[in-house]
Amino acid sequence: MSATTNDSTVPDPVSTKTAERRALGVACGAHALHDGYTDLVYVMLPIWQGEFGLGFAALGLMRTVFSGTLAGFQIPASFVAERFGAAAVLALGTALAGLGYLFAGLSTGVAVLVAALFIGGLGASTQHPLASSLIAHAFAGARSLKALGTYNFAGDIGKMTLPAAAALLLMALPWRHALMILGALGALAALAIFVAMPRFSDGQASSREGDHARRTAGAAKPFAFPLLLSVGVIDSATRMAFLTFLPFVLTAKGASVQIVGLALTLVFAGGAMGKLVCAFIGARIGAVATVWLTETVTAIGIVALLPLPLEPALILLPIVGVALNGTSSVLYGSVPDLVEPARRQRAFSIFYTGTIGAGAVSPAIYGLLGDAVGVPAALMVIAAVVLVTLPITLALRPALAARPS
Numbered sequence: 001m002s003a004t005t006n007d008s009t010v011p012d013p014v015s016t017k018t019a020e021r022r023a024l025g026v027a028c029g030a031h032a033l034h035d036g037y038t039d040l041v042y043v044m045l046p047i048w049q050g051e052f053g054l055g056f057a058a059l060g061l062m063r064t065v066f067s068g069t070l071a072g073f074q075i076p077a078s079f080v081a082e083r084f085g086a087a088a089v090l091a092l093g094t095a096l097a098g099l100g101y102l103f104a105g106l107s108t109g110v111a112v113l114v115a116a117l118f119i120g121g122l123g124a125s126t127q128h129p130l131a132s133s134l135i136a137h138a139f140a141g142a143r144s145l146k147a148l149g150t151y152n153f154a155g156d157i158g159k160m161t162l163p164a165a166a167a168l169l170l171m172a173l174p175w176r177h178a179l180m181i182l183g184a185l186g187a188l189a190a191l192a193i194f195v196a197m198p199r200f201s202d203g204q205a206s207s208r209e210g211d212h213a214r215r216t217a218g219a220a221k222p223f224a225f226p227l228l229l230s231v232g233v234i235d236s237a238t239r240m241a242f243l244t245f246l247p248f249v250l251t252a253k254g255a256s257v258q259i260v261g262l263a264l265t266l267v268f269a270g271g272a273m274g275k276l277v278c279a280f281i282g283a284r285i286g287a288v289a290t291v292w293l294t295e296t297v298t299a300i301g302i303v304a305l306l307p308l309p310l311e312p313a314l315i316l317l318p319i320v321g322v323a324l325n326g327t328s329s330v331l332y333g334s335v336p337d338l339v340e341p342a343r344r345q346r347a348f349s350i351f352y353t354g355t356i357g358a359g360a361v362s363p364a365i366y367g368l369l370g371d372a373v374g375v376p377a378a379l380m381v382i383a384a385v386v387l388v389t390l391p392i393t394l395a396l397r398p399a400l401a402a403r404p405s
Contacts, residue, residue, distance in 0.1 A: 019198040023138035024147055026197045027131040028154035030094060033189050034127040035155035036162025037097050037120060040182065041066050043163045044104075047175050052110050065114055066100075069121030071356040077126040078133075078349035086345065090130045091194035096123025098186015105179035123186070129349035136336035136344050138198065142283035145333035149279020152329045156272035224338040224399035225347060229354050231291065231389045231396075232331045236355040237362035238386050239324050242302060243267070244363040245382075248375050253310040263317055270321025278326030279333055287334045287400050291393045294330070295386050297323035302383040306376050327389075328355075338399055 045059050054062075081089040100120020107113040132148065139147040162182070169178035246267070247260045255263065274294075282290040301320035305313050332351070339347040370378040 020138045020147075022196050022198050023134050024150065026090075026193055027135050027151045029189065030090060030127050030131045030193060031151055031155040032158030033094065033162070033185065034097060034124045034158070036158035037101065037124060037182075037186075038066065038070065039159045039163050040101070040166055041117070043166050043170075044175070044179070047170075048113065051175075052113070054110070058110070062114070062117060065117045066121040066124070067356075067360065069118050070124045071353055071360065073122055073125035074129050074349040074353045074356075075346070078129045078345040081126070081130055081345055085199070086130045086134060087194055087197040087199060090126050090134075090197065091190040093123040093126025093130075094186050094193055095190035096120070096186075097127075098183040098189070099123070100183070101179045101186070102183030105176040105183060128352040129345050132332060132335070132348040132352075133345040134197065136348075137341065144336055145279050145283045145287070145330070148333040149276050149282075149329040152279065152332060153272060153276040156268070156275060159268075160272075224396055225335070227392055227396050228331060228334055228338055229351055231392050232328070232351060232355040233358040234385060234389050234392075235295070235327050235331065236359040237365075238298075238382050240359040241362045241366035241382050242324065242379070244366065245370060245375050245379055249305060249379065250310065250313065252375075253308075253313060255310055259310070259314075263314055266314065266317040267321040267324070270318035271325030273318075274322035274324070274326030275329045277322065279329040281326075282330040282333060287330050287337075288393045288397050290330045291327055292390055294323040294327040295389050298327070299383040299386045302379055302386070306379060331355075334396075334400060 041063055045062065048054060048062065049059055077089060077093065097120050100116050100118075100123060103116035103119060104113055107116055131151065135147045135151050136144055166178060166182060169181060173181075243264075246263065250260050250263050278290055278294055281293070285293075298320065301316060301323060305316060305320070308316065332348075335347055335351055336344055366378055366382065369381060373381075
């Protein structure tokens with residue numbers, strides 16, 4: 001009798017592994033689709049310009065409507081998920097994201113198109129906090145960091161594949177039909193998410209070994225999450241500012257428009273790899289050491305680009321990309337170690353809102369600096385600001401030391 005009772009409290013290893021695979025599959029699939037939808041806007045802007053006669057300010061507004069709605073509604077999405085369940089809200093959000101593009105394909109004017117992008121952004125706001133929290137519930141310890149790194153990498157896969165799929169469809173179909181086909185993917189994905197997504201109660205994880213340490217770290221070190229958020233804000237702001245200035249640095253070295261496009265591809269490819277690789281490095285040597293490594297390489301790489309001729313600069317760019325984006329996986333992966341399980345959805349929503357918001361406003365702020373002192377000096381400032389994250393991460397060491405292996 002007692003043996004049976006005790007056995008009932010031990011998670012079934014088979015069901016645990018199944019839940020982990022389902023959680024990772026749902027989260028990665030959702031991230032790929034939602035990030036693909038987010039970057040699909042870039043593909044459509046030239047088409048909408050010709051269709052509706054829009055100026056660049058109006059086109060910028062189109063992008064802002066989607067990304068601004070996505071960023072602004074992440075925290076409300078986490079509150080709604082606490083009330084109605086993450087599976088239902090993530091599935092509904094995925095359906096709304098697809099519905100936004102379906103309506104965009106049916107749009108007859110700019111007002112309808114703006115409304116469609118708002119709907120799409122509203123749906124996309126559910127993905128980051130809920131999918132990240134799903135991974136954190138399913139995996140414990142260093143395995144959580146690796147899983148979140150894989151999830152982070154999946155978003156970049158979506159950014160590459162969905163716009164590419166749209167480009168192929170646009171070769172054969174009118175843009176409205178292409179968007180409706182891509183929008184229909186959201187409905188199919190929503191159904192798959194609702195069926196396949198494992199349900200975890202608050203504080204429950206399929207791998208339980210690290211939960212006590214996580215709760216202790218979050219409760220005993222209340223300063224830790226705000227410090228981690230500040231590192232994420234600085235990292236995101238400097239990353240987006242660097243990418244804003246990079247084309248001008250390369251143009252000054254004699255790069256053509258095609259070479260600038262190649263250079264950005266090299267950075268993004270390195271960044272996608274960095275999100276995956278740095279998560280595994282972080283699981284091996286620790287989050288603090290990894291952030292020191294990636295941010296130091298980022299700062300050195302930015303400074304080194306300035307005097308280099310064009311060809312060596314192109315060779316350096318993938319390495320800069322690895323460090324530039326790799327930090328984000330370590331930071332996102334550290335959120336579960338600093339927050340109690342019941343507060344993870346809310347914490348992820350705050351973290352993503354802060355980092356995405358910082359990335360949105362920083363190009364304008366650093367742009368003013370570039371106008372005042374020039375691009376090379378502005379990049380030197382960016383490299384210096386990157387290094388501000390290093391002493392902040394040292395203060396995080398006591399809280400992150402509780403991470404189980």
